[in-house]
Amino acid sequence: MTPAINRAKKAKISHKVHEYQHDASSESYGLEASEKLGIAPEKVFKTLVVSLDSKELVVGIVPVNAKLCMKLIAKAVGAKKANMAEPSEVQRSTGYVLGGVSPLGQKKRLKTVIDASAQQQNTIYVSAGRRGLEIEISPDDLAKLTSARFFELTQ
Numbered sequence: 001m002t003p004a005i006n007r008a009k010k011a012k013i014s015h016k017v018h019e020y021q022h023d024a025s026s027e028s029y030g031l032e033a034s035e036k037l038g039i040a041p042e043k044v045f046k047t048l049v050v051s052l053d054s055k056e057l058v059v060g061i062v063p064v065n066a067k068l069c070m071k072l073i074a075k076a077v078g079a080k081k082a083n084m085a086e087p088s089e090v091q092r093s094t095g096y097v098l099g100g101v102s103p104l105g106q107k108k109r110l111k112t113v114i115d116a117s118a119q120q121q122n123t124i125y126v127s128a129g130r131r132g133l134e135i136e137i138s139p140d141d142l143a144k145l146t147s148a149r150f151f152e153l154t155q
Helices: 003-010 027-037 070-076 087-094 115-119 139-146
Strands: 016-017 045-052 057-063 081-086 111-115 124-130 133-135 149-151
Touching: 003 016, 003 124, 003 139, 016 115, 027 087, 027 124, 045 070, 045 124, 070 081, 070 149, 087 124, 087 149, 111 115, 111 139, 115 139, 115 149, 124 139, 133 139, 133 149, 139 149
Parallel strands: 057 111, 111 149
Antiparallel strands: 016 133, 045 057, 045 081, 124 133
């Protein structure tokens, strides 16, 4: 069990856990999950942590086949600028290693924004807290558990 799975269970949220054999040479953790689980990439979402000009860390959740737009995530949280956070900062604040960062069960709860495209899906897949482990959950339940808002985050 990971903190992410425990968080979903504790909240009694409907979810399914999917596991696959992670290949260490894979260049894209999210696309690897999509491919190995046989799921359309627009249903698999990656959890990205960005640093704002205020030095605050924020989570952006976007489809694995899309690119997070820094201007849009900054706008979503009322900041001027956003950049990808340093890996050491991400690990320290979330408690997860890169490629296994889950929006659920983070050590320090970060402000979270989910790409609006998630609302077109009945369920989406996000990391369950380690490489090779995904949790399937409804976008609304994910938003509820993370106190997230939906916003257009990709172009």
